[in-house]
Amino acid sequence: MKLNDTIVALATPSGAGAIAIIRVSGPEAISIVSPVFKAKSGKKLEDQPSHTLHLGNVIDAERIIDEVLVSVFRAPKSYTGEETIEISCHGSPYIQQEIIQLMIRKGCRSAEAGEFTLRAFLNGKMDLSQAEAVADLISSENQASHQMAMQQMRGGFSNEIQRLRQELLDFASLIELELDFAEEDVEFANRNQFKELIARIQQVLKRLIDSFATGNVLKNGIPVAIVGEPNVGKSTLLNSLLNEERAIVSEIAGTTRDTIEDEMAIGGVGFRFIDTAGIRETQDVVESIGIKRTFEKISQAQVVVFLLNAEKFKELSSEFKIEIEKIKNKFPQKPLLIIANKTDRIEETERERLIQELEIISENNERSQFLLLSAKTGSGVEELKDKLLDFVNTGELRNNNTIVTNSRHYNALLQSLEEINKVQDGLNSNLSGDLLAIDIRQALYHFGEITGEITNDDLLGNIFANFCIGK
Template sequence: MSIHHLNSQDTIIALATPQGIGAIAVIRLSGKGCVELVNKVFKGKDLTKQEANTIHFGTIRDGEKILDEVLISLFKAPHSFTKEDSIEISCHGSQYIVKQIIQLLIREGARPAQAGEFTKRAFMNGQFDLAQAEAVADLIHSDSESSHQAALNQMRGGFSNEIKQLREQLINFASLIELELDFGEEDVEFADRDDLKQLVDKLLYVINKLIKSFDLGNVIKNGIPTVIAGKPNAGKSTLLNALLNEEKAIVSDIAGTTRDFIEDELHIEGVTFRFIDTAGLRQTDDKVEAIGVERTQAKMKEASLIIYLFDLITDNITEILQEVNRLENLGKPFIPVGNKIDEADPKIIDELKANDHNWMFISADKQINIEDLKEELIRKVNLPDFKVGDTIVTNVRHYESLLKTKESLDDVLNGLGMNITGDFLAMDIRQALHHLGEITGEISTDDLLGNIFSNFCIGK
């Protein structure tokens, strides 16, 4: 059943904390009548007579049977996340207890919440706009300092305020042009075309800046896909373990051990790198390994950054330089890294340094120069500074709406240049307003809302 076909007056219930055994679990309810519903099974103070924003100790009982001792957090409309009467039940984190309490309250009249239904109700009740609602999910999934800052800024309305200001300025001009159309036969002009051009230029400057920020936003939200590539047994798995400080990859002395991809994430200075350890790059008659090598080459094309790892003891300098040349032709940022510096002949290192590349020399096994490599990773991606409060676009839906807004505003500029009539100008301005309104939810459809909130976790 889709979320927008459900009764918005129902009392909904869901587990708000992660599934599994823990010290505490929190069960959320929201909707008119939720206080009375919980009061039926709560033994303690009469919840219907208590003040808002208070916590009460007691037991949840199924008839005479005590299910658990709990704390009830009581919120009354409009002072709650959903702006409805809401209750949070803090119980012991046993899956059995959680299940028993939820089933009991469903029998009493609550219904299971759909994915994202609590946040959808908050949006529908005016707690925040659509962009802020989407930021709630981003905040939950943020796993680095920069992704946390970007989501928090958006949730607190930084991005929305910028979009609303743009939209309001455009609405003022749109209303003047619409007024001209009402007096069409009298040939009057209420909207100064020069002022309109200046405004559109100003809006396009801001929108282009937001569009450009999406590259950074995408990195902040999803991380930088980073491939570790090289010949078999060059030490790729050992390097991955050294970077992550854990035994994640299979490490052996047998060439070609890693036949698939091992992905993990590393946070360096607030930026997430998604490391992909791959099968080795070499000619092979082993069909399974050959598939791995082929997929490695495909992964290298998809990556945003490549660490090319070679063995300073066994790899041929000519082959190393040929591989570096191939990577240069691929056109992606890469770092050539020589492994086993602790055992290498200094002459080899000098010979490589004679070639104009930013070589790095490490020992993955002995963890020599690993921190230097991490610093080089940050330098290589060359991200602009991200400061608290910066407006960064991290959401693909917002990005696409901004592109459509830009297209409509470009049409307005072109129309002004060709002196087109007010009715055509009004049409292009309405389109721009529509696409800006889609971002904050001032323009929305049930299908759009259903799609957005269905991607939230249950209980949020």
């Protein structure tokens, strides 16, 4: 990839639409576009100031390709920091390709995936964590993932890391200075203040590392496993939540042989619902495999929804309690929501007795709650959505706290904390400045990996390979 070329790509999704935007960026962007653009005003494009719009025609020799609107962005006041032209044309795939091919014949090169954002990073328009947030923002499908990506793209995460890195760097400079005066046995870095800084850095790093558990599930959708015996209405509940016939519903027990997954947003947070095979003893080989996968999905889920048939609760209550205890004991940290389904088929007296029984089952476990509903009629489904939101810790999101969502950042934070812990051990052991400096340099290195102050071609290649063409 030659980063001093002028590149061109479609910046909007491919296919037909009302309009499409073609982006041209690089040192020759304006001089390449200018000869093939005839403005209605008669003005030459190369004479126009930055951040101006111009109506005219794109022409190939004497042939008019399209009437377009051209945006001029002069370096460094552009997305990439380079000379940039954006051509808004009609959304015909034929027109799009005609203009792109014309630009290539005039001296442009087709952009690689993520090359515009890579150039923005290399030209100092954003740091690496902000560049990665661009991809997250494009792929965000709900309010929570959008909010986290915007917070990171605005620099919330990188600013916090840079502040810590700068404070650590200041102390590192003083310790390095001490090495130059080793024979005089002087201390320029106040060790007590340094211990306070290290303790504060540890606290921030631990908070950011802990936030990854929340951030990762919010970014990818919170997995919710819907489990229970066969024919209790798991598939009906999934269909009711999604408001569509996503899963096959039948009176025949064991209809669902494999897991079915689908996503929806509740209160701006993405949830990934997993309809599982009914749990029961069976000789059916295929159904047995489905039941095995059910327990695998429970282990992967953040929330477990356990359904029971309200009509048959009396005859199944002892077996049901055993299954509930199995899940509680095997997954003690998972929120468990016990749902009595088909309550539209029972009398009020049975309903009251059912509530009493479920209260007893739930009261010994603070992470367990219960709910009565009818998946068939939709009664109680909205209350279920509210309870699912209550299970999710979105306090950090509401308070605009920094939440880590990127596994690369998470690993770099873990490595940074490991080195900071070594620095703390060294301070407690009155280690010499030259040995302290080694661990400090390593911590600074891992901080720099996050923001991109320290990079290599392989790292950049891996990150930007996941971007779409045109971004």
